[in-house]
């Protein structure tokens with residue numbers, strides 16, 4: 001059962017509790033769903049973990065609480081020739097034209113114009129090569145966000161609401177090469193200087209710091225009925241991450257080693273938050289950021305090192 005929870009979900013909590021006081025955000029559905037009803041959740045403050053997501057009414061086990069479209073996503077380099085370059089849906093056909101990317105539908109091709117028209121003006125050989133040889137996926141997400149900002153489809157501050165990872169001097173130094181290569185990708189692109197004025201080293205580092213702890217690793221359950229996801233099937237799929245994506249609302253969920261909610265992807269990067277058990281009104285909704293099958297010490301270590309907090313969930317407090 002724990003295989004379903006096996007994704008590297010990165011932490012998001014408030015960076016500043018003070019500025020968020022009295023700010024209880026009520027969210028309407030991020031994605032168009034079958035029912036126009038707003039999702040039964042609100043974002044509010046928790047006692048100890050900053051921002052959190054709470055149920056506004058009773059939610060039944062197995063219910064889809066809401067869905068969410070990514071703010072920005074990117075296929076992993078190993079999946080680029082097998083998934084839609086926009087929504088990350090797996091492609092059944094391999095019909096790549098002169099370009100090295102493909103789309104699952106004309107709709108996705110149209111939706112992708114907001115970054116793809118800018119991206120194709122640049123030269124990404126060196127940048128992509130850097131990501132490939134270093135095994136980096138998040139700089140690709142930054143590149144796509146930069147293209148979205150240049151086209152005017154996204155604000156340069158889109159991710160500022162998310163909590164950043166704290167970075168060591170060493171990590172920042174490591175990012176400088178990526179920044180240089182990203183910037184030089186646009187050099188001969190005929191994009192006006194003022195359009196890329198936002199693209200500073202500080203912007204790059206700030207964005208990457210947020211992606212590092214807020215990006216979800218997307219594992220599709222494609223071809224499987226979601227309710228039939230056996231742990232065995234999920235384990236096989238778990239090795240097939242198709243890419244990374246950053247969301248707004250899903251990033252507000254806090255962690256629990258015994259969560260009442262999980263996040264799943266059926267056929268593309270659109271995320272679904274699902275109740276794992278009955279949830280009462282005003283109960284906090286939590287997901288598990290790590291492999292819940294690990295033992296107490298392993299979970300504590302990973303959460304502290306990867307996410308920067310000591311887990312005090314009921315399961316951890318009981319020493320289980």
Ligand SMILES: [Zn+2]
Nearest residue numbers: 084087104108
């Ligand atoms: Zn698509």
Ligand SMILES: [Zn+2]
Nearest residue numbers: 257311313316
């Ligand atoms: Zn815990």
